[in-house]
Structures are given as C-alpha cells and as structure tokens.
Amino acid sequence: xxxxxxxxxxxxxxxxxxxxxxxxIALALSFNYGANHNAKELAFAALHCQQLGIAHVVIDLGFxxxxxxxxxxxxxxxxxxxxxxxENMKSTVVPFRNGIMLSIAAGLANSRGLKAVMIANHxxxxxxxxxxxxxxxxxxxxAVGAGTDNEVRIFAPYTNLCKSDIAKIxxxxxxxxxxxxxxxxxxxxxxxxxxxCRERKQALADAGIEDTTVYQS
Amino acid sequence: xxxxxxxxxxxxxxxxxxxxxxxxIALALSFNYGANHNAKELAFAALHCQQLGIAHVVIDLGFxxxxxxxxxxxxxxxxxxxxxxxENMKSTVVPFRNGIMLSIAAGLANSRGLKAVMIANHxxxxxxxxxxxxxxxxxxxxAVGAGTDNEVRIFAPYTNLCKSDIAKIxxxxxxxxxxxxxxxxxxxxxxxxxxxCRERKQALADAGIEDTTVYQS
Numbered sequence: 001x002x003x004x005x006x007x008x009x010x011x012x013x014x015x016x017x018x019x020x021x022x023x024x025i026a027l028a029l030s031f032n033y034g035a036n037h038n039a040k041e042l043a044f045a046a047l048h049c050q051q052l053g054i055a056h057v058v059i060d061l062g063f064x065x066x067x068x069x070x071x072x073x074x075x076x077x078x079x080x081x082x083x084x085x086x087e088n089m090k091s092t093v094v095p096f097r098n099g100i101m102l103s104i105a106a107g108l109a110n111s112r113g114l115k116a117v118m119i120a121n122h123x124x125x126x127x128x129x130x131x132x133x134x135x136x137x138x139x140x141x142x143a144v145g146a147g148t149d150n151e152v153r154i155f156a157p158y159t160n161l162c163k164s165d166i167a168k169i170x171x172x173x174x175x176x177x178x179x180x181x182x183x184x185x186x187x188x189x190x191x192x193x194x195x196x197c198r199e200r201k202q203a204l205a206d207a208g209i210e211d212t213t214v215y216q217s
Numbered sequence: 218x219x220x221x222x223x224x225x226x227x228x229x230x231x232x233x234x235x236x237x238x239x240x241x242i243a244l245a246l247s248f249n250y251g252a253n254h255n256a257k258e259l260a261f262a263a264l265h266c267q268q269l270g271i272a273h274v275v276i277d278l279g280f281x282x283x284x285x286x287x288x289x290x291x292x293x294x295x296x297x298x299x300x301x302x303x304e305n306m307k308s309t310v311v312p313f314r315n316g317i318m319l320s321i322a323a324g325l326a327n328s329r330g331l332k333a334v335m336i337a338n339h340x341x342x343x344x345x346x347x348x349x350x351x352x353x354x355x356x357x358x359x360a361v362g363a364g365t366d367n368e369v370r371i372f373a374p375y376t377n378l379c380k381s382d383i384a385k386i387x388x389x390x391x392x393x394x395x396x397x398x399x400x401x402x403x404x405x406x407x408x409x410x411x412x413x414c415r416e417r418k419q420a421l422a423d424a425g426i427e428d429t430t431v432y433q434s
Binding site for chain 2: 095
C-alpha cells in the first residue's frame with residue numbers, strides 16, 4: 001500500500017530506499033538546508049522521483065545556514081579530507097538535523113493522511129551522528145506517535161545496515177549510482193578525497209559495483 | 218544560569234514563562250508559520266524580549282502554510298467561534314507543530330551551546346492537541362537527548378497547569394496581558410468570540426485580573 005513518505009536526499013542510501021520500497025512510497029520529501037552539496041543532491045532526487053512516477057516535494061530550510069553551526073554549511077574549504085572517522089567528520093554534524101527533518105516529514109505525512117515516514121539512516125553513521133542511531137530513531141518514533149495520536153510512525157529499515165550492505169541492495173535493483181551524489185564539497189564533480197567520497201568509493205567496491213562516478217582526483 | 222532557549226509565541230502562556238524564567242533564558246525563539254495571528258503574536262514577542270533584554274530570533278516556516286492542512290492557516294473565516302472544546306478546535310490542529318518547533322529549537326540551542334529548550338504547553342490543550350501532552354513532551358525529550366548526545370533536553374514546566382494557573386503566576390509577576398495575543402483570527406483587535414478568545418477571557422477572570430484587552434464583540 002502506498003502510504004509512506006520517504007525523506008530523500010539524492011545520496012546513495014535514500015535513493016536505494018526509494019527504489020527498494022517504491023511500491024509503498026506515495027511521496028518523497030527533500031530539504032534544501034543550505035549545505036554545500038544540496039543543489040547537486042536535489043537534482044538527482046528529482047530525477048529518480050520522475051523516473052519512478054513518485055510525487056516529490058522540496059522544502060527550504062534556509063534558517064539552518066543562517067543560524068546553525070556546521071562545516072557542512074560553511075563552503076567546500078571547511079570540509080575535512082581524511083578518512084571517514086569520528087574525529088574528522090565531527091565538524092560536519094548539523095545539530096539535530098534528522099530530528100528536524102523527521103518532524104517536518106511527520107507533520108506533512110499527517111496532513112496528507114500518510115501513515116509512515118521513512119528515513120535512510122544507517123549503521124556507518126552511528127559513531128559520528130547521534131541522530132542516526134537506533135536509540136534516537138526509537139525515541140523519535142515514540143514522539144511522532146504520541147504527537148499525532150499514533151496516525152504516523154517512523155520506519156528506518158537500514159538503521160543497522162552498513163553502507164556497503166545498502167550498495168549491495170542497490171546492485172540487486174540495478175540502480176545507477178553515478179546518478180547519486182555524496183561529496184560534501186558540492187563542486188562540479190565529486191572531489192574524490194573528502195571523507196564522504198572515500199566512503200562512497202569503499203561501499204561501491206565492497207558491493208562489487210563498477211564505480212563510474214567522475215572524481216576530480 | 219542563562220543556558221536555556223524559550224519558544225516564545227507572544228501569547229499569554231509563553232510570555233508568562235519568559236518573565237517567570239527570565240534569569241535562565243539566554244535566547245527566545247519565535248516562528249512565523251503562516252498562521253492568521255502570527256504577525257500579531259510576533260510583535261508582542263519582540264516587545265517583551267526588548268523589555269527584558271533577552272536576545273530574540275524569528276524563524277520563518279513558510280512551508281507550513283504552503284503544504285500543511287489546518288484551519289489556522291486558512292484565514293479568519295475558517296476559525297470556529299464556539300467554546301474551546303475538542304469538537305470545535307480540532308480543525309485548528311497544525312500537524313506535529315510542537316514537534317517541529319522543538320526540533321528546530323533543539324538544533325539552534327545545540328548550535329549556541331545552550332542546554333535546554335523550554336516550551337509553554339499546558340494542561341488545557343491536552344484533549345485537543347496531542348503534541349501538548351506529557352507523553353509527547355517526555356518522548357520528545359528522550360529524542361532530543363539521544364539526538365544531541367544529551368547536550369540538550371526539554372523543560373516544559375507548565376505541562377500540567379491549566380491556563381488560569383498560568384495567568385495567576387503572571388498576575389504575581391505583574392505582567393500586562395493586554396500586551397499578549399490570543400485570537401486565532403488575527404484581525405486588528407481580538408474578536409472576542411472565537412474559542413481562543415473565550416479561553417483567554419476565562420483565564421483572566423479566574424486569575425482575578427482586570428481584562429483590558431480590546432475585543433471586537
């Protein structure tokens with residue numbers, strides 16, 4: 001039954017979820033929150049919704065770039081270039097970003113009579129981003145249930161998968177990952193050296209997918 | 218210690234909390250979400266922050282008026298005029314509004330190094346608005362804690378008071394309630410007949426406060 005709303009960034013994980021659960025998703029919701037790479041991501045988000053015939057809404061959260069503190073909102077030069085680990089990536093945390101997205105998604109789902117909000121958080125992000133962990137998702141699910149008279153709940157089926165597992169699902173579905181965006185720098189092509197590009201390369205390699213992404217270096 | 222952020226609408230309840238906890242509040246946060254009465258409320262919110270020397274941020278949530286369904290977002294004629302009870306007021310629910318406001322407030326608090334988000338939900342709203350109840354506030358507090366590595370928590374000290382109790386606190390603090398806004402119609406002066414105006418009159422009467430509000434009827 002098509003009664004779910006998916007939060008879709010245009011990156012590998014949420015694009016995989018869009019194809020994986022396409023028969024259950026009535027609406028995809030993307031956010032422009034002023035991150036360096038939002039424009040790149042959003043173009044791919046729109047493309048996949050069009051290909052699958054799924055309605056797509058984009059909501060602007062310009063206040064984040066104006067009022068929040070994160071290297072993700074400060075231009076390409078602020079993005080760390082080493083491996084994807086806690087010390088390097090901490091500066092890219094946008095405080096309570098997933099909480100904000102899930103809340104808005106819950107309100108929109110409730111307005112449209114949809115029963116679940118899907119989000120593609122995964123295990124690889126747990127160490128760095130507190131709002132990607134199971135304990136957060138469970139608490140947020142309780143809050144959304146309580147705040148909507150249980151008309152909406154959260155469904156996050158990739159919470160305990162790693163990014164390579166997700167790429168394997170995508171390989172099985174025939175997804176063309178060159179039509180997704182990862183790089184936090186958000187320049188013309190993927191930089192190839194930031195932590196998010198490194199993580200992308202690794203996941204595609206682990207899943208045995210030929211990486212046709214154009215990298216700057 | 219001034220380490221808290223208050224969500225301030227400019228209505229009786231949050232203005233009371235602003236004065237009541239003025240020594241703990243570092244920042245007041247108001248939202249313009251496209252409701253009929255936002256402009257009226259926001260002017261009073263700004264006025265009280267200025268009087269108390271408390272920093273004030275206003276965030277625009279224009280997407281709500283565009284995408285969400287509620288009579289509160291549909292113009293004055295859509296607002297029910299009878300008593301403040303469940304049947305009449307249901308149409309004024311803005312889906313998961315408090316969840317959205319608390320999430321954004323939590324992210325902003327975390328960005329500024331503040332430790333708590335305060336909200337002035339109260340017992341009189343429990344029947345109608347699921348996102349004003351204790352069970353919602355507790356779940357949301359868990360979610361905010363989990364999503365910020367426990368750097369931010371929620372503090373909602375009026376959750377189990379009624380509006381008359383709050384007005385009594387305000388009377389003790391000498392608050393001039395003519396400088397607050399309640400009417401959901403958001404016209405030049407308070408209409409005096411909508412459910413929110415009726416509730417306002419009752420609370421002021423219960424607290425023994427002379428009601429100097431200008432009402433249209």
